[in-house]
Amino acid sequence: MTAPITLSDEAVDAIARRLAHLLREEAPAPGALVDAAALARALGVSRHTIYAHAAELGAVRVGGGKRPRLRFDVARARAAWSEREQDAPAESPKIARRRPRAASTAAPLLPIGSRREAA
Numbered sequence: 001m002t003a004p005i006t007l008s009d010e011a012v013d014a015i016a017r018r019l020a021h022l023l024r025e026e027a028p029a030p031g032a033l034v035d036a037a038a039l040a041r042a043l044g045v046s047r048h049t050i051y052a053h054a055a056e057l058g059a060v061r062v063g064g065g066k067r068p069r070l071r072f073d074v075a076r077a078r079a080a081w082s083e084r085e086q087d088a089p090a091e092s093p094k095i096a097r098r099r100p101r102a103a104s105t106a107a108p109l110l111p112i113g114s115r116r117e118a119a
Helices: 009-026 036-043 047-052 074-087
Strands: 060-062 069-073
Touching (some): 036 047, 036 069, 036 074, 069 074
Antiparallel strands (some): 060 069
């Protein structure tokens, strides 16, 4: 096992400043549009959820063709998502239900197999 490393206060401050700088570079600028994956990370949901609620979250279609790319304003999407969560009624858990069995008929069944086996 290695010995613990001791850092000076100046070193800790330098690391914190560098980390803050890196995080500012990664964060989208206010009003910048991000893709579904980035929005999913920001909201803590799956990409599938983002695509399923794209219209509610203010999706902007970029490009033409059959499937244009979707981009989102993070601030607008966060507001829409929090409003959606407040308005949504608490859902009761889904209960798996069995399908009812078909009514049996009194009709005779056909034999399985060939005629030779029946004889």
